[in-house]
Amino acid sequence: MIESLLINFFFLLLPVLIFLIFFEYRSFTYNKFIIFLLTAISMILCMEFPIQLEIGYIVDLRYIPFLIFALYTGYRYTFFLYITLNVTRFFIGNEGFWQSLLFSTIILFVVPLLHQWFIRQFPKRRILCAIIVAVSTMIFYLTSLIAFFPELNGEYWTMAIHTLITHALVMAVITILIEKINANREARELLFQSEKIDLVSNMAASVAHEIRNPLTVTNGFLQLLRQSQTITKDEQKYIEFSLIELKRAEGIVSDFLAFSRPQCANMVYSNLQAETEYVKNIMTPYANMHKVQMQLSFRNNLTLQYDKNQIQQCFINLFKNAIEAMRETGGTLSVDVIEDVKAVIVKINDTGIGMGKEEIAQLGRPYYSTKKEGTGLGMMMVYSTISKLNGKIKVESEKGKGTTFIINIPAA
Structure with a gap:
């Protein structure tokens, strides 16, 4: 059993290893088709070489790659993985195909619903969420098996405990590796x-x-x-x-x-309230000119150390870009400043034209701008200022639906 478990674990590690060796530093690294292909291979291998328990039952780890893929990618590609899983299970044969089809169908409709919420979480929360999903899925699966047992004897409970522990531990290891890869990618991009x-x-x-x-x-x-x-x-x-x-x-x-300019000439300890209100006041006439309403919500008591002039210029650039993204039809610019665990979160949301993934990836680079007359230096200044505060910028956008800048700055 231990040997089979280690082999299955290797099958789950195989996509991660192949990804690190052949694809991590290439331009098409995060192509979802490549990730789908690696996940499908891992899942098929787990099904072909299941774990034979000493008590006579057979289990495999097919649902771990399936759940991970559903959480990280959503419905679109998970449907093809669902087809792959059930076609493979059909050709393997033996009893249990219809139970597997029903169970995987339920997962297909339920788990991808968590995708958008899951992606917005911090890495540690994503890892914890993935473990909870894996354990919850297996609890549901084991509960459904009760109908096939005349009585819940010691063998059933032994199988149930082994299955839950195995899925929890393996899910934890795989998601930690995935988050580490993502963290390395982000660190590399920040370095560049x-x-x-x-x-x-x-x-x-x-x-x-x-x-x-x-x-x-x-x-x-x-x-x-x-x-x-x-x-x-x-x-x-x-x-x-x-x-x-x-x-x-x-x-x-x-x-x-x-x-x-070094960040030292106008250093202050503050919670950003004075700066956000000041920038809102001076940008209001410009917003009115473009039929844009400005809304500011402030719920932060944490203190930051920063250069007052540079942080004001940073907000001016972001507010100005947001307003200009709505100048054709007007809209609403919402600014929320909230405190999180030892960090201040600034969310700047507009209802403008939005951006594609390629445009988001280029933000902050020298001389890149989404505006015809732009130089890109204003956005570079934003990224430079936040970087000096050890902060991070995350951008969420969709064409025609607007853009949200999420700035995370560690508290002093």
């Missing part, structure tokens, strides 16, 4: 992002001041030239265009300078 931000910061410190001086001089001369009485209307128009472009160039230089 940090390196890019440092590169831009170094360029900003050495170049921005040198560029600003000639821009200021040129702006001054154009202002004087605009007041001349001898220039034509066409020349006046060209000067206006030049001044507009100079103003835009100065804005880009100011964004560059935001990266080179």
